[in-house]
Amino acid sequence: MRVFKPNKLFLPRNFDKPQISENCYVEIGAGRGLHALQFAQANPDKQLIAIERTRVKFEDFAQRIDKVRAQKQRLKNLTPVHADAIPWLVHALPPQSLNGVFLLYPNPEPKNAAQRWLNMPFFEFLLSRLKPEAKIILATNIEEYFAEAKQQAETLWQLPMKAFEVDKESRRTHFEIKYLARGESCYQLEIYKPADYQTRFDQWALA
Ligand SMILES: C[S@@+](CC[C@H](N)C(=O)[O-])C[C@H]1O[C@@H](n2cnc3c(N)ncnc32)[C@H](O)[C@@H]1O
Structure with missing residues (x-):
């Protein structure tokens, strides 16, 4: 696999550099925001x-x-971003800054494995932005995608993980609701970054 080149990525249009708190999570592909709103409301810290x-x-x-804000909930802990996550995260995050990442029902790009x-x-690069022992949560309704991601986590990235079926009562996102209502199974991987894990981007930060 080629090496990621963060310095080739241009600053996203209207980029507004966020303040990153000590307890920061990122959701990539938040869709219509159901999970993001629930998470922010349930976890004000x-x-x-x-x-x-x-x-x-x-x-x-x-x-x-x-x-939600009209109902006087300020939701100061939620930052919605309209952008392609890849260049945006490259410009926004210092190394080892995230406690977790959510990838909930990403589009699996059936014809383009390199886009998964x-x-x-x-x-x-994403692993380099995680703090030690932080985790990435990936959910999907596609069993082959789940199996491939599990294998890549194990063999290519050499990361410990938990793999399980999503509870049938779960209602985190619009896609999850749709798949479970159709009687499909959904799957989840929780991938952990070991404390001593190293990447080639651990010292990489924009000047
Ligand atoms: C199948 S939808 C799932 C949306 C939501 N997570 C849910 O479960 O309802 C996948 C979403 O990921 C978004 N997405 C894919 N690649 C992205 C990227 N590089 N940056 C930001 N969003 C992305 C797509 O626009 C799409 O809305």
């Missing part, structure tokens, strides 16, 4: 940066936040 690339979905997400998160050179 945790900051969540929730990133969505598709405009229509992001607008729906932003409207949901407005509705654990097959991407960017995944090494």
Whole structure:
């Protein structure tokens, strides 16, 4: 696999560098924001940066936040971002800054294996942004995608993990609700970054 080149990525349009708290999580592909809102409301001590690339979905997400804020919940711990997560995270995060990452029902790119998160050179960069012992949560309804991600975590990235089926009563995201309502099984991987884990980006930060 080629090596990720963070310095080739341009600053995203309208980039606003966020303050990163001591207890920061990122959700990549937040969709219409159901999980992001639930997480931020349930965990006021945790900051969540929730990133969505598709405009229509992001607008729906932003409207949901407005509705909650209209009910006088300030949700200061939720930062919604309309962007491609890859260049945005490269410009936003110092090394070892995240307590966790959510990848909930990512589009598996059936024809393009290189576009799946654990097959991407960017995944090494993402690992470098995690604090020691932080975790990445990946959920999918596609058993082959789950099996491939599990194998990549084990053999390519050499990371410990837990793998299990998602509870049938779970209701975290719009896609999860849809798949479980259809009677499909959903699967989850929790991938841990060991305390002594090293990547080639551990010292890499923008000047
Ligand atoms: C299948 S949808 C799932 C949305 C949501 N997580 C859910 O479960 O309802 C996958 C989402 O990931 C977003 N996405 C894919 N790649 C992305 C990227 N590089 N940056 C930001 N969002 C991305 C897509 O726009 C899409 O909305």
